[in-house]
Amino acid sequence: MSNFRVAITNGIFSLVSEEEVPETDIIDLLEFDETQIEDLYKTHAAVQARWEQLAINYSNKYDLFRNEFEKAWWAHNKKFAKLLSLAYGEKTPTMDSVKDNVILIYSENTSADLRAKYAELAYTSCKKRVDAQYATVEDFSRDMYKYLSGSAPWFYEGLVRTLSEMKKQVETLQNIAKRLEARSFHMKDLKELVMEKHGNIGPMSDTDRAKSMQSFAPGLR
Numbered sequence: 001m002s003n004f005r006v007a008i009t010n011g012i013f014s015l016v017s018e019e020e021v022p023e024t025d026i027i028d029l030l031e032f033d034e035t036q037i038e039d040l041y042k043t044h045a046a047v048q049a050r051w052e053q054l055a056i057n058y059s060n061k062y063d064l065f066r067n068e069f070e071k072a073w074w075a076h077n078k079k080f081a082k083l084l085s086l087a088y089g090e091k092t093p094t095m096d097s098v099k100d101n102v103i104l105i106y107s108e109n110t111s112a113d114l115r116a117k118y119a120e121l122a123y124t125s126c127k128k129r130v131d132a133q134y135a136t137v138e139d140f141s142r143d144m145y146k147y148l149s150g151s152a153p154w155f156y157e158g159l160v161r162t163l164s165e166m167k168k169q170v171e172t173l174q175n176i177a178k179r180l181e182a183r184s185f186h187m188k189d190l191k192e193l194v195m196e197k198h199g200n201i202g203p204m205s206d207t208d209r210a211k212s213m214q215s216f217a218p219g220l221r
Helices: 026-030 034-087 095-105 112-127 137-144 156-200 206-213
Strands: 005-009 012-016
Touching (some): 034 156, 112 137
16 A cells, blocks of 8 residues: 555545645636636646546545455454354354444444453454464454554544545546536637627627626536
C-alpha cells in the first residue's frame, strides 16, 4: 500500500494524493460569459484534461484501497471472528454471524476489557485446531488486533467512514470533469449566439445575456 497515503481528520481517513488538487471555487470554474470566450478557448482543453486525469487517478487509488486494504482487513478479521463464533458453540458459523462478530469485535465502541475477553474465547477455539500457531494468548491477541495497533487503529466504523469519504471525493472529481466536458459545448453554443447577435442587431442586452447564461453556467448537483 505504499503508493497512496491517508490523512486522519476527526477520525475519518481521507485519501492523500501525490497530485495536489487546488482549492477551487467550482462556480467560478464552471461559470463564464461572452467576455471570457476567447480566453477560455485557449485554456479550456488543458483545464478539462487536468480535472479528468485527477478523477481517473483518484478513482484508481480508491479501487486499489478497496481491492487490497479493505479485502485484507476483512479477510484477517473474519478469521478471528469465526473462532469466536466457534467458542460460542456454533458448529458451522454462518457468513452473517461471522460478519456480525467482526463488527462487534472491531468496533470503536467495544471496550478494551471486552476485546480481551473476545481474544481469550477465540484463543480457546484456536488451541483445539491441529494447525494452531500461537504459543500464548498474548501472541494470539497481538495478531487478532493487528489492525487496531499503532497510532491509527482501523476500527470498523473508521473503515466505513473512510470508504464513504473516498467515494465522495472520487464522485466529486468525476462530476467536475463531466461538467467541464459539458462546458465545452456550451462555450461553442454561446460563441455562435454572440456572433449572431453582434452580426445582426449589435451587442446583447443585459436581459438577453442573462437569459442565455441560464444554459451556460452548469453547476454541481
